[in-house]
Amino acid sequence: MRNLALGIDIGGTNTSFGLVNRRGEIVVQSRIKTVGHATVADYIEHLKNALDPVLDEAGRTNIIGAGVGAPNANYFTGEIINAANLLWKGVIPIAHLLKEALGMPVTVNNDANAATIGEMTYGAAKGMRDFIMVTLGTGVGSGFVANGQLIYGHDGLAGELGHVIAVRNGRPCGCGRKGCLETYASATGIVQTAREWLQQHDDETMLRSYGDALTARDIHLAGDAGDHAALAVFEQTGEVLGQILADMVAVTSPQAIIFFGGLAKAGKLIIGPTQHAFEENLLSIYRNKVALLPSALRDADAAILGASALVW
Amino acid sequence: MRNLALGIDIGGTNTSFGLVNRRGEIVVQSRIKTVGHATVADYIEHLKNALDPVLDEAGRTNIIGAGVGAPNANYFTGEIINAANLLWKGVIPIAHLLKEALGMPVTVNNDANAATIGEMTYGAAKGMRDFIMVTLGTGVGSGFVANGQLIYGHDGLAGELGHVIAVRNGRPCGCGRKGCLETYASATGIVQTAREWLQQHDDETMLRSYGDALTARDIHLAGDAGDHAALAVFEQTGEVLGQILADMVAVTSPQAIIFFGGLAKAGKLIIGPTQHAFEENLLSIYRNKVALLPSALRDADAAILGASALVW
Numbered sequence: 358m359r360n361l362a363l364g365i366d367i368g369g370t371n372t373s374f375g376l377v378n379r380r381g382e383i384v385v386q387s388r389i390k391t392v393g394h395a396t397v398a399d400y401i402e403h404l405k406n407a408l409d410p411v412l413d414e415a416g417r418t419n420i421i422g423a424g425v426g427a428p429n430a431n432y433f434t435g436e437i438i439n440a441a442n443l444l445w446k447g448v449i450p451i452a453h454l455l456k457e458a459l460g461m462p463v464t465v466n467n468d469a470n471a472a473t474i475g476e477m478t479y480g481a482a483k484g485m486r487d488f489i490m491v492t493l494g495t496g497v498g499s500g501f502v503a504n505g506q507l508i509y510g511h512d513g514l515a516g517e518l519g520h521v522i523a524v525r526n527g528r529p530c531g532c533g534r535k536g537c538l539e540t541y542a543s544a545t546g547i548v549q550t551a552r553e554w555l556q557q558h559d560d561e562t563m564l565r566s567y568g569d570a571l572t573a574r575d576i577h578l579a580g581d582a583g584d585h586a587a588l589a590v591f592e593q594t595g596e597v598l599g600q601i602l603a604d605m606v607a608v609t610s611p612q613a614i615i616f617f618g619g620l621a622k623a624g625k626l627i628i629g630p631t632q633h634a635f636e637e638n639l640l641s642i643y644r645n646k647v648a649l650l651p652s653a654l655r656d657a658d659a660a661i662l663g664a665s666a667l668v669w
Numbered sequence: 670m671r672n673l674a675l676g677i678d679i680g681g682t683n684t685s686f687g688l689v690n691r692r693g694e695i696v697v698q699s700r701i702k703t704v705g706h707a708t709v710a711d712y713i714e715h716l717k718n719a720l721d722p723v724l725d726e727a728g729r730t731n732i733i734g735a736g737v738g739a740p741n742a743n744y745f746t747g748e749i750i751n752a753a754n755l756l757w758k759g760v761i762p763i764a765h766l767l768k769e770a771l772g773m774p775v776t777v778n779n780d781a782n783a784a785t786i787g788e789m790t791y792g793a794a795k796g797m798r799d800f801i802m803v804t805l806g807t808g809v810g811s812g813f814v815a816n817g818q819l820i821y822g823h824d825g826l827a828g829e830l831g832h833v834i835a836v837r838n839g840r841p842c843g844c845g846r847k848g849c850l851e852t853y854a855s856a857t858g859i860v861q862t863a864r865e866w867l868q869q870h871d872d873e874t875m876l877r878s879y880g881d882a883l884t885a886r887d888i889h890l891a892g893d894a895g896d897h898a899a900l901a902v903f904e905q906t907g908e909v910l911g912q913i914l915a916d917m918v919a920v921t922s923p924q925a926i927i928f929f930g931g932l933a934k935a936g937k938l939i940i941g942p943t944q945h946a947f948e949e950n951l952l953s954i955y956r957n958k959v960a961l962l963p964s965a966l967r968d969a970d971a972a973i974l975g976a977s978a979l980v981w
Contacts, residue, residue: 429954503813503815504816508920509815509816510799511798511923512922512958514955515815515921515922516919518920522916532952533953534950600837605920607833608830608917609813610820610823610824610825611822642751642826646823647823
């Protein structure tokens, strides 16, 4: 009996994969770098080489197929289309390429949508019919669930919350426009905010010691240690994020907004200021009604589980 | 056989009502003013007095029930909750009050949602599974349809596009916040934009002659006559509206956006500049894919048809 599904999460930096059983347990998982492959063909070959021993070990006849979460991936066409966070541009027929490489059926979804399905099936959104999942990673992704269904949109490309304009004529974005939410509320966005803060202030702060190597994780650790600059940077980030999320509530009126991804690991440091700005900016009919929650799934699990859930 | 449904559309200014047959034809319709009633009880009495002869004429045994579209109305609870565009504040149990007054079952929906259902059943959105209906009236309303279903949200209050913040710290809104889309893209918003234009310029223009009595309809007629100030005002209005609609596409990726309401009657005058700003602000994956269309239903018909469609 085939009782395992392969889940593959293609992120801007890393690609995580795992075999998941019917109970939603990840029985084996690993990852490779997404970055550092000049062509898609190189990447597919590297991924196949990493997967082959895992699939052989589990027994290929036990595996039903693969579900893939990837940036700008289209559930309807199986393609990745002009993903701002990947080095490969244009249209990548990722479902077709992986089917050829792995010799099994492949279903593709937006990485944020895949995480949303994982959260809805196993996590903090279990049983919810209306919620928004926000992924704060290298970029900002999202999955909107309404009436118990993921919103795919006419062409399968709904849920690009990261490219809602947060600041008119604001920071340049990888998408070619200016002021997108993900230039402020992603891991890269918060580092930029920290750099600007350091330029505008002379204060002593833990952040200054990192120099050009400063990461979102460093800001998180400095915030945990009570560093005032790090707290100010989280405050600014949460303000932008909370304002935009308040606007999103006016569209879909969700029961909860769930935060996932590297920057979301900062927990209260990011959710606290976001909640403050969120409530301040909500239309009164929505105030104190929408819960802001951290993901209930560990690390990369949501994305792998969500991707694998596409298979069943 | 009961073969008529009563549709009632409660707008900020007028209340339209009509009896609709199973083929979607409005067999009789009329209206009263919504404004000018100090209490809800006065309004309900006036509405009952206007409806009674219509219901008697058609034969009460022929009427299945009433569907009501109203601002901030909740499909789940049958209440109007703190509607910014009505003089009566707080929670109004409109379904209960009308059921008592009319002696028939009453179903309530957001007026914009009702118009959306009308458009989906009989109008420009016939057969579409993913679209946005935008009502440009005294305020700005909306209905979001995804996967063929209207998005109600967790509490039935989804689709408040008019209260998405278009300009941070912008014009004061009736909701108590600042910069809401409806302070720019509604009939009242465009009049405000025209007043500001007139203050900032000394040019001769048809708009100046109206003085304090200037209405959106006057700006529409001046625009039709090629008045440069009116065209500039539509340009500014369309820019704000197009920017926000581009953001909305990133959320639900619709096949089309359909414009309804008094200001939408200006047709190309408003849709032209909106489309220009819309395409300029869209994320590239959505460009040239989303149709901006005028409603295919005449005047108040969409709202009455939509409200009545709740009955069947």
